[in-house]
Amino acid sequence: MRTIRNVIALEDINQFSTPIITDNPETNWRASGSISKKIYRFRLRFNTSVSWFHYIQTLNGVTTANDRNNQSFGLTLRTASKKWPSASIGYNKDFSQFSGLTKSSFTNDRISFDLDVNFLKNFTFKTDYEVTFNENSNNQKTDYRIANASVSYNKKNNPFRFELTAQNYLNNGVKVNNSFSDFMISNNTTYILPRMILFGISYKL
Incomplete structure (x- = not known):
């Protein structure tokens, strides 16, 4: 089966991509699923997914067979009662592997x-x-924590709404993410705005 794939040329910080039609075989397998179960006044959900991608890539004139794989699973517990506050706690784990000219993996x-x-009727x-x-x-290990919170007041049938918001109240400075492209292993750092406290007033017409 013929496919379109980019031939990549790297020169210093520049990257040049040339799409070509190739007869090189590619195999891409994906599977995912989830199970949800209500237990008393909670809902428990389990989800999982796996993928395997085998392809041929040309980089700076060198053609190699690459494999890019990913496995993930997650577990979430959420309240399922209208009489209780809406709350959830979840855990997700991801595994990623890359194999080509070099090998690498992330977890x-x-x-x-x-x-x-809701509390005190209007808050x-x-x-x-x-x-x-x-x-x-x-x-090499990295970690980061992100947290936000808000308190709002809105009396029934009153068009005014008041809200106090704290964004990134733990004052975390960066987010670090690892990823694979078809030919590149990346470690990305995103700088986050510092802690912000906002007060807002809205009026509903």
Whole structure:
């Protein structure tokens, strides 16, 4: 089966891509699934996915057979009662492997939590929290934590709404993510705005 694939040329910081039609075989397998079960006043959900991609890549005149694989699974527990606040806690783990001119692998662990609760009749409190741990095949480890929260007041049948929001209240400075492209192993650092406290007033017409 004929496919279109980019021939890559790297020169210093420049990258040149030339799409060509090739007869080189490619194999791409993917599978995913999830199971959800209500237990008392909670809902438990398990999800998983796997993928395997085998392809031929030409980089700077060198043609190699590459494999790019990924496996992930996650578990989430969420409240499922209208009488209870809306809350959930989840855990996800990802494994990634790349094999070509070089070999590399990543693991990623992510724990998340969110809460949405009404109190004192007219107040709403919301918060979310996420902590992520990354590790590569050289045993280099990074982690970061992101958290946000807000408190709002809105009286029934009143067009005014008041809200106090804290974004990135843990004042985390960066997010670090590892990834693979068809020919590149990347470690990306995203700089995050520092902690911000905002007060807002809205009026509904």
